[in-house]
Amino acid sequence: MMKAKKAFTLILSLFLWMVAVACVSVVVALSIWFHSIKPVTSIEEEYVGKITVPAGTSVRQIADTLEKEKFIRSSRILYIAVRFNLFDRSKAFTLKSGTYTLRSTMSLKEIYELLQSGEQEYINVSVPEGLTKSKIGRILEEKNICTAMEFLQSCSDEKLLSEYRIPGLSFEGYLFPDTYFFIHGMKGEDVVRTMVDNFFKKISEIPSFVDMDRQRLHEVVILSSIIEREYRIKDEAPVIASVFTNRLRHNIGLYSCATIEYIITEIQGLPHPGRITYKDLKIDSPYNTYMWAGLPEGAISNPGTVALEAASNPAKTNYYFFVLTDPTTGRHTFSTSFDEHKAAENTNYVSK
Known part of the structure; x- marks a missing residue:
C-alpha cells in the first residue's frame, strides 16, 4: 500500500512538474511571439x-x-x-x-x-525620343530595373525578333519613347516586350500605318529614326521627311550627319564628336549615308510619334536640301537645287 502511495505521489509530482514546465514554456513562447511581432522602432x-x-x-x-x-x-x-x-x-x-x-x-x-499583396513599388522611367538602345539600357541599369547588358542582349534576341516579325538585327527603332512604370529586377526581355508592345499600339493609332507590311514598316522605322535626330520643330518634320524621300527616290545619298554620329558613338563606342570631320565621312559602314545611297542597315534611334508620322506620310515637295537657319528656334531653310543650298549654306553654319 505504501509503495503504491509513493508511486502515485511520484507520478503526480512528475506530472505537476511537466505541467509547470509546459506552462512556463507557453509563457516564454508567447512572450517571444508578442515581442517578435511588434514593430522594430517607434x-x-x-x-x-x-x-x-x-x-x-x-x-x-x-x-x-x-x-x-x-x-x-x-x-x-x-x-x-x-x-x-x-x-x-x-x-x-x-x-x-x-x-x-x-x-x-x-x-x-x-x-x-x-x-503576398502584390502591391509593388513601381519605378517611373522616362525614355525621351531619339535615344539609342544602349542609352536606354544605361537608364534602366541606373534605375535598377535590369542590367544594360541583359537589356541589349534581349534587343538582339533572334527568337524574340522572329516572334514580332522584325526583319532587322535588333529592336533599335521599335523601343517606343514614353514614360513607363517598371519594377526592380525585371528581365530584360520583359522590358523589351513592354516597349515594343507599346510601339505597335501607338502606330495602330496612326492612319498611315494601317495595313503596312513588315518590310515597309521596317523601312519607315529606319527613316523615322533619322528624321527624329534631324528635326527640331514639329511642323518641319514632314518637310525633312520629304527631302529624304526625294533623295531615296532618285538614289541620292541621304547625307545625314546623325548616321555618322551613330557609327562613332554606338558602333565604334567612342565619345560623341564635337564636330563631324571629312575623315569621319569616309568611315566604311553600312550606316554611312555619305558613302552609300539608300537607307542605312538599321535604325539609328528610337523615334517618337512625330517622326513616325512624318516618315510614313511625308510632305509633297521638290526639296532635296535643308540647312539650319536659326539655331535658336531650330528653323531650317529648304532648297530644290544645289546652288540654292550652297547660297543658304554660306550664310549658315550647319548643312544637310
Whole structure:
C-alpha cells in the first residue's frame, strides 16, 4: 500500500512538474511571439527602405533579408508564421515577387500581408525620343530595373525578333519613347516586350500605318529614326521627311550627319564628336549615308510619334536640301537645287 502511495505521489509530482514546465514554456513562447511581432522602432525612430523579392525567392531567404535590414525582429518567427499560416488560417501564404516599400514601424503581420499583396513599388522611367538602345539600357541599369547588358542582349534576341516579325538585327527603332512604370529586377526581355508592345499600339493609332507590311514598316522605322535626330520643330518634320524621300527616290545619298554620329558613338563606342570631320565621312559602314545611297542597315534611334508620322506620310515637295537657319528656334531653310543650298549654306553654319 505504501509503495503504491509513493508511486502515485511520484507520478503526480512528475506530472505537476511537466505541467509547470509546459506552462512556463507557453509563457516564454508567447512572450517571444508578442515581442517578435511588434514593430522594430517607434514612430519617432522610423526609417523607410525598399526590399526586392526576385522571382523564385524562398520565404526563408526573404525573412533573413528582412531581419538583416532590421525590418523584423526575428526571421525564424516570420518563417513559422508563414509555415503555419498563423496570421490568416483561411488561406495559404503566397510570396509574390516585386519591390516593396517597408517602414520600421510596420508590425510583422503588416509585413506578412504586404509580401503576398502584390502591391509593388513601381519605378517611373522616362525614355525621351531619339535615344539609342544602349542609352536606354544605361537608364534602366541606373534605375535598377535590369542590367544594360541583359537589356541589349534581349534587343538582339533572334527568337524574340522572329516572334514580332522584325526583319532587322535588333529592336533599335521599335523601343517606343514614353514614360513607363517598371519594377526592380525585371528581365530584360520583359522590358523589351513592354516597349515594343507599346510601339505597335501607338502606330495602330496612326492612319498611315494601317495595313503596312513588315518590310515597309521596317523601312519607315529606319527613316523615322533619322528624321527624329534631324528635326527640331514639329511642323518641319514632314518637310525633312520629304527631302529624304526625294533623295531615296532618285538614289541620292541621304547625307545625314546623325548616321555618322551613330557609327562613332554606338558602333565604334567612342565619345560623341564635337564636330563631324571629312575623315569621319569616309568611315566604311553600312550606316554611312555619305558613302552609300539608300537607307542605312538599321535604325539609328528610337523615334517618337512625330517622326513616325512624318516618315510614313511625308510632305509633297521638290526639296532635296535643308540647312539650319536659326539655331535658336531650330528653323531650317529648304532648297530644290544645289546652288540654292550652297547660297543658304554660306550664310549658315550647319548643312544637310
